[in-house]
Amino acid sequence: MRFDIVSVFPEFFAVLDLSLIGKARERGILDIAVHDLRDWTDDPHRSVDDTPFGGGAGMVMRPDVWGAALDDTLGDDGVLAVPTPSGTPLTQRMCEDLAAAGHIVLACGRYEGIDARVADHYEESGVRVVRYSLGDYVLNGGEVAAVALVEAVGRLVPGLVGNPESLVEESHGAAGLLEYPVYTRPARWRGLDVPAVLTSGDHGKVARWRRDRALEVTAGRRPDMIEALPAEGLDRGDRRALAGLGYLVPAGAAHPLPASAREAAASDVPGLADLAARTFPDACPPGMREEDMRAFVESHLSREDFSRYVDDPGCLTMALAVGGRILGYALACLPPDGAVAGAERGAPVQAVVDGRPRSGPLVELSKFYLDRRLRGTGAAALLWEATRSRLEEWAAPWPEAYVWLGTNAANERAQRAYRRLGFRFQGQRTFRVGDQDNRDAVFARPIRMA
Missing domain, CATH: 3.40.1280.10 (SPOUT methyltransferase, trefoil knot domain)
Structure with a gap:
């Protein structure tokens, strides 16, 4: 040349x-x-x-x-x-x-x-x-x-x-990312150690660590590059790492989209109600009558209901915005004076998870829904962590506050998702939708991280 x-x-x-x-x-x-x-x-x-x-x-x-x-x-x-x-x-x-x-x-x-x-x-x-x-x-x-x-x-x-491979891995290379941090001998320098994974000999873990760090560095310094990554080139590990960095890849999206979970405002009410109407049927058991589902939405998940939830200090309403659209929400009922929310709805008042007895309020996570396009994207963890963090602030005066929820007993996908979020099975309850009884699996966990 x-x-x-x-x-x-x-x-x-x-x-x-x-x-x-x-x-x-x-x-x-x-x-x-x-x-x-x-x-x-x-x-x-x-x-x-x-x-x-x-x-x-x-x-x-x-x-x-x-x-x-x-x-x-x-x-x-x-x-x-x-x-x-x-x-x-x-x-x-x-x-x-x-x-x-x-x-x-x-x-x-x-x-x-x-x-x-x-x-x-x-x-x-x-x-x-x-x-x-x-x-x-x-x-x-x-x-x-x-x-x-x-x-x-x-x-x-x-x-x-x-080494032509270095042209792929370096910043702005074919991977479309900034380069991951690099290290060499000595393994300990001025009190700082090389990350243990790099000396583990596990090449698969090393590759994953490097990819995750590259995503992290790029998201922090060049978010425009993250938003330009082709979705088809992102594996499950990439999507999980991106969710932790505030980016989600909904089904059908060409690129990662910026995502944030925050306490809902009055301006979010129309989007929350529309999302609730779309997602509530996903949680219902097969055979549930359409008119009963529609009646439940109209009586509990209308725009008027969400306006009340957002304004009510006894409710915590969280919205997950992805690319500017609300595609997930959580609704928690906050009991007064360290009491139990939803005692009449089957709250597991005796729940003990990981040997940590409850000493404080029992919050009910009444609603936790995601648009179908967010399944498998890491959106549940993003929404839950924002919700948990806000609940932890609220529960600061008590030694060990808990949160519980009920989900359809036949919905194994939802139950696996809640287990990944640290919830543990406590039993079952009957939850009525319209004129039909719906059997729920009940889960609970401490609000604070272990």
């Missing part, structure tokens, strides 16, 4: 004799030629700039000098790359695209830049012109940006990087 670099400071590019780029030049993998723009001037002062038309500060680089230089260097196959603060940000995808070109000519501007007609002329002549920027800041000239492009594109040329 050939790079021609045109600059008024050709000596700047001695740096390209160093490291992997320098070795690649020695081995003939890269052909880099640096040219002094002043060689194409025809006046005694070797002038390359003049005052701007229209007035203003600074000087503008002359089109006649640049035209002569580029005519001689572009040839028939050159791509013209122009570093400029007004260009498109240089990305790894752009570098991968440019790596397919056999010849790139870099025009390093100075002062106020190159006369705009230069790039326009070559573009109109059929030359591919790439105007690029390193970021939202201004440098004294294009030389630093030219070196960056040579290194970023050159390292993608086959044979330059010893």
